[in-house]
Amino acid sequence: MTTDYKIKVQNVTKEFDLFKTRSDQLKAFFSLSNQEIPEFWALKGISLEVAPGETLGLIGVNGSGKSTLSNIISGVIPQTTGVVDVRGDTSIVAINSGLRGQLTGLENIRLKALMMGMTNKEIDDMLDDIIAFADIGDFVYQPVKSYSSGMKSRLGFSIAVHINPDILIIDEALSVGDDTFYQKCVERIQEFKDAGKTIIFVSHSLKQIELMCDRVAWIQYGDLKQIGPTKEVVKEYRAFIKWFKALPKKDKKKYQNDAKERQKAFKIDDFEKQVVEQRQAEEPNNQQVARDVHKEFYSGVISETMSWGNRILTAVVAVAVILLMLINISGHSLTSVVQQPSLIFQPTTSVTTNSKR
Numbered sequence: 001m002t003t004d005y006k007i008k009v010q011n012v013t014k015e016f017d018l019f020k021t022r023s024d025q026l027k028a029f030f031s032l033s034n035q036e037i038p039e040f041w042a043l044k045g046i047s048l049e050v051a052p053g054e055t056l057g058l059i060g061v062n063g064s065g066k067s068t069l070s071n072i073i074s075g076v077i078p079q080t081t082g083v084v085d086v087r088g089d090t091s092i093v094a095i096n097s098g099l100r101g102q103l104t105g106l107e108n109i110r111l112k113a114l115m116m117g118m119t120n121k122e123i124d125d126m127l128d129d130i131i132a133f134a135d136i137g138d139f140v141y142q143p144v145k146s147y148s149s150g151m152k153s154r155l156g157f158s159i160a161v162h163i164n165p166d167i168l169i170i171d172e173a174l175s176v177g178d179d180t181f182y183q184k185c186v187e188r189i190q191e192f193k194d195a196g197k198t199i200i201f202v203s204h205s206l207k208q209i210e211l212m213c214d215r216v217a218w219i220q221y222g223d224l225k226q227i228g229p230t231k232e233v234v235k236e237y238r239a240f241i242k243w244f245k246a247l248p249k250k251d252k253k254k255y256q257n258d259a260k261e262r263q264k265a266f267k268i269d270d271f272e273k274q275v276v277e278q279r280q281a282e283e284p285n286n287q288q289v290a291r292d293v294h295k296e297f298y299s300g301v302i303s304e305t306m307s308w309g310n311r312i313l314t315a316v317v318a319v320a321v322i323l324l325m326l327i328n329i330s331g332h333s334l335t336s337v338v339q340q341p342s343l344i345f346q347p348t349t350s351v352t353t354n355s356k357r
């Protein structure tokens with residue numbers, strides 16, 4: 001791997017717990033249940049780099065992990081393990097992400113721009129341009145939840161290109177617009193490329209991929225199947241799609257089911273061992289390989305379950321809040337309850353009766 005990259009993703013995995021109910025999810029968060037939660041590994045160890053000024057395409061069949069990877073790179077969701085090093089601000093345009101449904105278009109513009117560190121004055125200065133590019137008329141004053149997917153995509157794209165990020169991530173956002181809008185977007189993306197910006201472009205349209213991308217990564221059920229020059233990877237992918245489409249229906253289903261089963265059966269510890277073995281073969285004199293790999297796997301990762309320390313702290317805070325509530329209801333002061341705890345069960349307040357009947 002080189003040091004001159006804009007984005008580096010190394011041994012990145014993403015596990016989703018397949019909870020059946022919301023209460024199972026809560027129990028697992030607080031680790032109150034020993035019940036095994038079925039795991040699903042949407043990414044099984046992806047490593048790739050994107051060079052400054054490069055446009056990298058992400059292709060793959062439905063459910064292969066393209067959006068998961070682009071959401072991890074843009075910081076929308078955390079990875080389960082691995083290194084994600086992004087050198088610069090990212091802005092993601094996706095059909096279903098980035099815009100808050102309850103807020104109007106105008107409020108969404110301001111929110112996103114403020115989150116990117118812009119001042120209100122800077123936002124006011126570019127507001128007209130964003131609205132003009134999105135071209136959604138008076139809908140800009142309406143909550144985004146009332147928008148069609150094409151309108152969301154127009155607004156999302158317009159915001160993303162005007163806030164001028166270092167890295168633009170476009171996840172299928174061009175597939176829902178009309179031809180005129182698509183053309184406008186293509187021109188804007190070209191301007192971004194000419195300005196030396198880095199772009200990740202996710203699409204099912206191989207024509208769009210061929211038009212925009214310098215290199216392409218083909219993601220296949222959580223694995224990086226191939227990465228390389230656009231022409232080569234698209235050629236291989238087209239051949240795969242042709243082969244897949246020619247399969248009888250039941251073989252297609254089996255192929256998909258087998259891949260999903262492998263994603264459920266994936267074991268992160270086995271993957272870590274495999275990476276250690278590979279690294280040891282490359283660096284036979286390095287005694288620290290296992291430690292280094294473990295650090296790379298877990299040091300940049302935010303735990304999605306509570307640590308023991310946090311669990312104890314949460315329990316202490318919860319007990320303290322309940323006690324304070326009970327003291328408040330009892331009507332005694334904190335000092336008197338501390339001196340005589342049984343007072344908590346002897347409320348001072350008495351029901352006043354009306355004697356003037």
Ligand SMILES: Nc1ncnc2c1ncn2[C@@H]1O[C@H](COP(=O)(O)OP(=O)(O)OP(=O)(O)O)[C@@H](O)[C@H]1O
Nearest residue numbers: 016017040042060061062063064065066067068069
């Ligand atoms: N929050 C989640 N919980 C459980 N599974 C999820 C979650 N998000 C995604 N997945 C699963 O992860 C896998 C990868 O999904 P992802 O959306 O990244 O695929 P994709 O390649 O972008 O697909 P598409 O081309 O259909 O948009 C899919 O099997 C999906 O069902």
